[in-house]
Amino acid sequence: MTDLSPLLTARYGLGAPEVPIDAFAQDTTLPLLLAHKSVRHFQPKPLPAGTLEMLGAAAQSAASSSNLQTWSVVAVQDPSRKAEAATLCGDQDFIRQAPLFLVFCADLARLKSASEQEDLPGAALGYTEMFLTAAIDTALAAQNAAVAAESLGLGICYVGSARNHPRELAALLGLPERVIALFGLAVGWPVEGETTTVKPRLPQPGLIHHETYDTDARDAAITKYNATMRGFYEAQKMNVEGDWSKHSAKRVAGPESLMGRETLREILEERGFGMK
Numbered sequence: 024m025t026d027l028s029p030l031l032t033a034r035y036g037l038g039a040p041e042v043p044i045d046a047f048a049q050d051t052t053l054p055l056l057l058a059h060k061s062v063r064h065f066q067p068k069p070l071p072a073g074t075l076e077m078l079g080a081a082a083q084s085a086a087s088s089s090n091l092q093t094w095s096v097v098a099v100q101d102p103s104r105k106a107e108a109a110t111l112c113g114d115q116d117f118i119r120q121a122p123l124f125l126v127f128c129a130d131l132a133r134l135k136s137a138s139e140q141e142d143l144p145g146a147a148l149g150y151t152e153m154f155l156t157a158a159i160d161t162a163l164a165a166q167n168a169a170v171a172a173e174s175l176g177l178g179i180c181y182v183g184s185a186r187n188h189p190r191e192l193a194a195l196l197g198l199p200e201r202v203i204a205l206f207g208l209a210v211g212w213p214v215e216g217e218t219t220t221v222k223p224r225l226p227q228p229g230l231i232h233h234e235t236y237d238t239d240a241r242d243a244a245i246t247k248y249n250a251t252m253r254g255f256y257e258a259q260k261m262n263v264e265g266d267w268s269k270h271s272a273k274r275v276a277g278p279e280s281l282m283g284r285e286t287l288r289e290i291l292e293e294r295g296f297g298m299k
């Protein structure tokens with residue numbers, strides 16, 4: 024039995040929802056989900072045998088649009104390939120440290136070959152809808168793997184910088200046409216005494232609406248959240264100027280804040296995703 028109150032407080036700071044906690048106290052999944060935090064320091068310790076296969080099984084157990092399974096993952100464990108991948112993915116050292124770097128890819132190549140086998144045109148594969156389907160399937164699968172890893176006591180960190188140098192990463196991983204890396208997932212044992220704390224999220228009215236979308240409630244929640252996050256950045260000695268609104272607005276200020284990813288549409292077309 025886990026007391027969920029401190030977990031909810033950590034997750035929301037000033038804006039935790041009112042919940043009849045006792046009704047959920049027996050559940051073992053909620054504490055795991057509520058305690059999630061990205062881990063960026065890993066021990067040089069191998070994963071137990073079978074971990075990759077179990078994470079794969081968890082990933083494959085996610086729902087998939089029409090069961091099309093429009094994703095693939097490349098598991099990188101070879102230290103030198105992983106180091107190269109780390110360099111391409113924002114030169115983030117935790118990728119080198121982690122024993123396992125999973126590169127999750129949108130994959131329409133299998134459907135292309137099924138179409139050829141069935142002598143059908145596969146023309147829908149050239150539409151943005153199919154890329155989006157693949158992106159959604161990929162993210163759902165990855166999150167299952169992430170939760171599975173955390174349930175085994177492992178730490179994870181997603182790596183969006185896998186889109187910083189998509190051509191080079193595709194070459195490093197031998198990705199065929201109609202396959203593109205969407206993000207990575209570093210997996211490993213957190214260093215002892217890893218000090219990262221749970222990062223607060225928006226109070227629920229900021230993004231959970233009842234029946235219709237409520238912009239006033241959303242904006243009030245953002246104001247509350249900014250106060251929480253100012254305190255969080257200070258307490259964590261994070262080098263973030265201002266609050267969440269400022270940090271986030273800067274992140275989307277212009278194409279230069281996309282760190283090379285502003286050319287993604289062109290690259291998707293180049294890799295065989297039609298995007299009509």
Ligand SMILES: Cc1cc2nc3c(=O)[nH]c(=O)nc-3n(C[C@H](O)[C@H](O)[C@H](O)COP(=O)(O)O)c2cc1C
Pocket residue numbers: 059060061062063113115180181182183184185206221222
């Ligand atoms: C798709 C995606 C890409 C991410 N890319 C990176 C990354 O390249 N480097 C990094 O340090 N963290 C990355 N993160 C982690 C986020 O920064 C992190 O999830 C967020 O700040 C919330 O913190 P938490 O995961 O500890 O709750 C990414 C997260 C997601 C979902």
